[in-house]
Amino acid sequence: MESLTPKTLDELTEALAQATSGSRIIAGGTDLVIQMQRGQTEPDLLIYPGQIPELRTILLQKDKLHVGAMVTMQELTAALQSIPEFCAISDAASGVGTPQIRSKATIVGNLCNASPAGDMLPIGKLYDLKLKIVSKDGTMSLIPIDQFILGPRKNALQIGQAVVGLTINRKRWVGYVSAFRKIGFREYVSIAREGMGALVKRLPDGMIQDARLTLGAVATTPIRIPEAEVLMAGRVLDENLLREVAAITARTIHNNCRPANRLYKTEAAQGLVADLFDLLRKRT
Template sequence: MTTSFIPKTLEELGRDLARLPEDSLILAGGTDLVIHMHSRHMRPQALLSLSDVEELRQIVITPELASIGAMATMAQVVAATDGLEDLQALAHAASDVGSPQIRNKGTIGGNVANASPAADLPPVLWLLNAQVEIMGPGGATRVIPIQELPTGAKPATILARNEVLVRFLIDRTALKGWRTVFYKLGHRSQVTISRIGMSIAILQDECGIIQDARVIVGAIKPVPYRLPAAENILRGNRPDPELGPRLGETFKGNTRRVYKEEAAKGAFANALARF
């Protein structure tokens, strides 16, 4: 029989994390985990649900900081960030996840903890240099850069069994003047797994010329990574889709899948068209 832990506060969560047995799972929106549990006939000794910890759902955005609780759903992330130029890539990525049903249940924490190379939110969180707060047994917390979040795609989560993601923190002062976009290339236009996730941040001068740029690509390697060649293409230019083909040769060697070398140019162009 499976024992359920359903904490209601962060304090209770910390206490429950300390009581979890070895064979336990953490449940957020369940859009991935429940499918895995059914298909693999998993019957853990304990299941800890994060659903009732209200603080984990909170999104607070000030001019200085964006704090996004790990249990915020994709739909909530879109509602909170759409229209904010520095955080627009988050809205793009979250609005591209699955179907409306998935976006109403699936959480930002689950998307990251899942550690899927094809997940849509991680490249954007890397782009924004997000920090992630992690809680361990007893409620002790630590904050680390998203890029340091340990990875290892299997099994389903990247964290220790008794650790949870609490919130993502984005320093908006460091993003002042920056605009960001995300474009996902999949096999079809909707409810599709990402084959390339192109996220771009640019800082333009008053004439619209790009002074600085950051480009992070997802769904090519096990974790997102930076593409300096694409950043060099952008600097000194306007964000014009015509720059897409210039990615050309520079993308070779990034992937063993030849079609992705070609497709990356289109993804770059389509992302630029979103500015």
């Protein structure tokens, strides 16, 4: 096995020029190493971009958030947990795996891995995030999350391309509060059986102006709940709204998840929405 550890973006493009269909980029390695140990992938070339300073940077500006591809779940949690519009990201990042996983695993790696249960997929869809991609000829491009996640463990990266970071249009979400909750087999260390993200903008009297809801680990790619989003506008986060949103969420899950999981996941939606509403109310 060959290996390359580029230290600059230019060196990364040079490394990408050597990549074949069997080459892999390793970030935190918390998914890839397991796949390698199980013999599911045997890379001819392993590229580790962890020594490129730009890829380790979180840039929080008034109008946008940029997160480098090597930023860990733990770093992301610490950076965003007190910013109302980005709390959902820290909720999700702080619930991935264990402390040992969160100190290595990256948000970009989670997106690239594209597991339907990946916590960052509904987060990506919640914020319409875009992935910044570099190609072996040095060109940079931005790809919206919907065009990047193609299906279970399938992303849009082509041979000779790598994700260097992601960007969120912060201006779009100023004034919103956000939250993410997931349901797993236990509170810690669990893989999502169902995850839900919310962004809500309220007037001073509590009336909802605009809302967005996404679901993860239900369909093969994350989905929105447009019917509930429309319903929430003009309402307050009370028990009546909770019941109605939970019913729509349950129906959406029923229509989108595999039959084998339908009963459990539909039932669990009630608790998931209640938990999410709780968090949103606390974050007024």
